[in-house]
Amino acid sequence: MMRAAYSFVAGMVLALGLATGTPGMAQEERSTAPYAYRQLDDPAKEEQAQDLMETLRCLQCQGQSIADSDAPIAGSMRSLVRERIAAGEEPEAIRSWLIERYGDYVSYAPRITGLTWPLFAVPAVLVLLAFLLLRRRFGAKADEGGEA
Amino acid sequence: MIAELGLAALWLAAALAALQLVSGSLGLTRRGTAMSGVVRPLAVVQGLLALLAFGCLIYVFAVTDLSVKLVAANSHSMKPLVFKIAGAWGNHEGSMLLWVTVMGMAGAVVALVEKRLPEPTMLATLAGQAFVSLGFYAFLLLSSNPFERLSPVPPEGNGLNPLLQDLGLAFHPPTLYLGYVGLSVAFSFAIGALITREVGPAFARAMRPWVLGAWIFLTIGITAGSYWAYYELGWGGWWFWDPVENASLMPWLAATALLHSASVLASRNALRAWTIMLGVVAFSMSMIGTFLVRSGILTSVHAFAVDPERGTFILGLLAIYIGGALTLFALRAATVTEGKRFALVSREGALVFNNVMLSAILGIVLFGTLYPLLAEAMGAKVSVGPPYFNPMSALFAVPMLVVLAVGPLLRWRRDKFARVGKALVIPAMLVAVAGIAVVMIGGVSLLPFLGLVLAVGLAWASFLPLRDRNLRRTPLPVWGMVIAHFGIAVALFGMSCESAFTVEKLVAVRTGDITEVGPWGVKLDAIEPVAGPNWTALEARLLVRYGPDGKVTRMLPQSRSFWAPPQQTSESALLTRWNGQLYAVLGGEGEDGRWQLRLWWKPFVPLIWIGGLLIALGGVFALIGRVKSDVRRLVAKGRIADRHEGEAQLGMRP
Numbered sequence: 001m002m003r004a005a006y007s008f009v010a011g012m013v014l015a016l017g018l019a020t021g022t023p024g025m026a027q028e029e030r031s032t033a034p035y036a037y038r039q040l041d042d043p044a045k046e047e048q049a050q051d052l053m054e055t056l057r058c059l060q061c062q063g064q065s066i067a068d069s070d071a072p073i074a075g076s077m078r079s080l081v082r083e084r085i086a087a088g089e090e091p092e093a094i095r096s097w098l099i100e101r102y103g104d105y106v107s108y109a110p111r112i113t114g115l116t117w118p119l120f121a122v123p124a125v126l127v128l129l130a131f132l133l134l135r136r137r138f139g140a141k142a143d144e145g146g147e148a
Numbered sequence: 149m150i151a152e153l154g155l156a157a158l159w160l161a162a163a164l165a166a167l168q169l170v171s172g173s174l175g176l177t178r179r180g181t182a183m184s185g186v187v188r189p190l191a192v193v194q195g196l197l198a199l200l201a202f203g204c205l206i207y208v209f210a211v212t213d214l215s216v217k218l219v220a221a222n223s224h225s226m227k228p229l230v231f232k233i234a235g236a237w238g239n240h241e242g243s244m245l246l247w248v249t250v251m252g253m254a255g256a257v258v259a260l261v262e263k264r265l266p267e268p269t270m271l272a273t274l275a276g277q278a279f280v281s282l283g284f285y286a287f288l289l290l291s292s293n294p295f296e297r298l299s300p301v302p303p304e305g306n307g308l309n310p311l312l313q314d315l316g317l318a319f320h321p322p323t324l325y326l327g328y329v330g331l332s333v334a335f336s337f338a339i340g341a342l343i344t345r346e347v348g349p350a351f352a353r354a355m356r357p358w359v360l361g362a363w364i365f366l367t368i369g370i371t372a373g374s375y376w377a378y379y380e381l382g383w384g385g386w387w388f389w390d391p392v393e394n395a396s397l398m399p400w401l402a403a404t405a406l407l408h409s410a411s412v413l414a415s416r417n418a419l420r421a422w423t424i425m426l427g428v429v430a431f432s433m434s435m436i437g438t439f440l441v442r443s444g445i446l447t448s449v450h451a452f453a454v455d456p457e458r459g460t461f462i463l464g465l466l467a468i469y470i471g472g473a474l475t476l477f478a479l480r481a482a483t484v485t486e487g488k489r490f491a492l493v494s495r496e497g498a499l500v501f502n503n504v505m506l507s508a509i510l511g512i513v514l515f516g517t518l519y520p521l522l523a524e525a526m527g528a529k530v531s532v533g534p535p536y537f538n539p540m541s542a543l544f545a546v547p548m549l550v551v552l553a554v555g556p557l558l559r560w561r562r563d564k565f566a567r568v569g570k571a572l573v574i575p576a577m578l579v580a581v582a583g584i585a586v587v588m589i590g591g592v593s594l595l596p597f598l599g600l601v602l603a604v605g606l607a608w609a610s611f612l613p614l615r616d617r618n619l620r621r622t623p624l625p626v627w628g629m630v631i632a633h634f635g636i637a638v639a640l641f642g643m644s645c646e647s648a649f650t651v652e653k654l655v656a657v658r659t660g661d662i663t664e665v666g667p668w669g670v671k672l673d674a675i676e677p678v679a680g681p682n683w684t685a686l687e688a689r690l691l692v693r694y695g696p697d698g699k700v701t702r703m704l705p706q707s708r709s710f711w712a713p714p715q716q717t718s719e720s721a722l723l724t725r726w727n728g729q730l731y732a733v734l735g736g737e738g739e740d741g742r743w744q745l746r747l748w749w750k751p752f753v754p755l756i757w758i759g760g761l762l763i764a765l766g767g768v769f770a771l772i773g774r775v776k777s778d779v780r781r782l783v784a785k786g787r788i789a790d791r792h793e794g795e796a797q798l799g800m801r802p
Contacts, residue, residue, distance in 0.1 A: 055535045
């Protein structure tokens with residue numbers, strides 16, 4: 001990826017926009033939320049949290065999940081996810097709560113809504129199309145072959 | 149002075165491209181045949197001029213001529229020389245110049261070596277190539293002049309983003325560009341063949357080396373980019389379904405399909421229309437990729453709307469080329485028949501199936517990448533990421549991989565499963581055994597499970613085409629196919645293992661503390677400051693050990709601070725064993741004096757990139773094999789021609 005060249009750099013520039021004036025602050029910029037860089041003690045719960053974090057978008061970065069970003073907001077969101085999972089909340093409930101607050105943008109797993117239905121219609125159409133294409137190509141001919 | 153020389157060369161090259169287009173087109177008409185002789189020389193000189201312009205740009209970057217705006221904006225006198233030079237194409241203008249240079253050189257090579265096609269088809273092809281180049285010259289000269297001067301001359305340049313100051317990355321964009329441009333040659337061949345109604349095996353053979361070459365570069369580019377993201381971004385991820393990654397994946401998918409359908413056309417004279425269509429699609433994907441990356445639309449649709457010049461230009465070019473090609477295709481479609489017919493159970497049948505599957509995956513990646521942009525234009529923001537792309541592409545990838553195991557064993561035209569069934573018993577058993585083993589290990593979700601079992605079966609099946617062959621006399625392209633298919637199995641195994649068995653550990657430790665991740669014990673031995681040419685860093689000395697009595701090894705992850713421009717990066721440290729990689733990153737210092745460490749044990753993860761390289765290596769074998777037999781045929785033809793001439797001269801012909 002030229003991810004580096006573009007999205008990531010653009011993201012860094014955006015994210016570090018505040019820091020350019022005060023480069024010395026860079027260290028303090030990391031999130032200090034309790035579970036930003038700390039795993040849950042229960043491995044099963046940590047895995048649940050990790051799976052969820054990988055599908056949530058860091059709102060400050062360019063195209064990164066909160067599970068792979070050093071941005072402060074990603075840290076805070078990681079901490080929030082871990083705390084809620086630890087409190088026994090279901091991952092999908094946390095996702096819905098975040099979507100309610102930040103909009104669909106925050107979740108990498110699109111829900112089926114009035115806006116996103118084409119995303120799910122397209123694969124279905126592609127399956128159908130592939131089927132028809134292959135049938136047209138071979139279906140008729142199998143008959144032909146049968147007759148011959 | 150050098151900058152002006154470069155600009156002049158660029159204008160001249162553009163003028164020659166225009167001339168090449170006109171004379172090539174005229175050469176096709178009855179009255180213009182006189183013009184046809186100049187087309188090839190024009191293509192060669194045009195390529196050399198573009199190369200000269202690119203050389204000039206490299207020179208101004210190498211000497212850091214700050215009176216050139218592009219250098220001042222992207223370079224710095226204190227940078228190591230190799231990064232100064234790489235900086236020449238690490239920006240928008242320079243990378244577009246690289247694009248036209250590679251395109252010009254490719255046109256020159258086609259003009260010099262391609263002698264198999266009928267002359268009119270060659271003229272149409274070179275005219276098509278000139279037409280495409282002309283658009284990019286216009287783009288460069290009118291909206292992104294790389295040689296623009298700056299006054300007053302600044303005392304120092306802005307520097308290059310430290311993330312980009314990496315050897316792998318310096319050569320990553322050129323690799324992808326070589327791929328994109330190779331597909332532009334395939335596109336020109338398709339146009340040439342369509343215009344002159346010469347869609348047949350000869351066209352496919354002429355196009356194939358270019359598609360193969362493009363595909364090899366794309367494969368290497370994607371593999372290298374993925375590894376770069378893996379070690380440089382510091383979070384252990386290797387593929388993000390990021391739009392910029394998808395921009396390089398889409399042409400690859402199209403080129404993979406094109407490669408296979410071109411070989412059906414070359415050896416069986418079937419799939420004519422489909423091959424032409426894929427030729428057009430593959431280049432469209434290159435251009436869409438360029439548009440996505442270059443227009444700034446990815447940062448935000450609004451950023452694009454504020455400064456739409458570049459993006460609109462590329463979109464305009466895209467519309468002209470693709471719209472034009474499709475119109476031509478529609479006009480000619482009636483005269484391009486599908487060619488020879490074949491049964492479902494045949495080599496062609498399997499290849500068609502996989503072509504359709506690849507196209508469907510391409511459709512999903514394309515739509516999933518563009519939809520957020522569409523939605524944003526309509527006023528809503530959505531994200532489409534791995535939870536969408538993984539299952540949706542697997543929907544088509546899984547049947548494709550199954551057919552991939554069988555297809556190469558089938559005969560052309562018509563075959564029976566019963567004939568190849570016996571050979572597939574072992575891979576089928578391997579799949580079953582692997583399935584049971586993974587279920588017993590437990591905790592593996594569906595996609596990695598499917599990936600693991602398919603990888604095991606495919607690894608064996610990929611060698612089956614060699615089973616009845618004399619290995620010494622097996623043609624190189626067959627070896628190429630076997631290696632590339634085996635590479636897919638290897639990469640798939642790596643991906644699935646990474647996804648299923650990675651162990652992650654985030655800890656805060658004091659010097660002297662020991663922590664464990666998977667089978668590894670990790671001790672933070674010391675934290676020390678170190679300095680590089682344009683950065684300072686804190687370096688952690690980690691002592692690591694595999695198992696309770698393994699050898700103790702040092703790992704040195706760093707947290708670096710660059711000063712031009714000021715930025716922090718984490719340099720991860722990797723330790724590779726035969727069965728995986730240990731990945732260590734040094735984070736920040738906590739208030740209580742403890743240090744953040746991020747550690748991952750990733751079993752078999754290097755196989756992802758080893759597999760990618762094997763795929764590319766297979767391509768190289770196939771390319772060498774094809775080019776060798778092409779050369780042999782050319783030489784033989786020359787000899788026969790000579791003999792005929794000699795016989796004629798001696799008056800010995802009956």
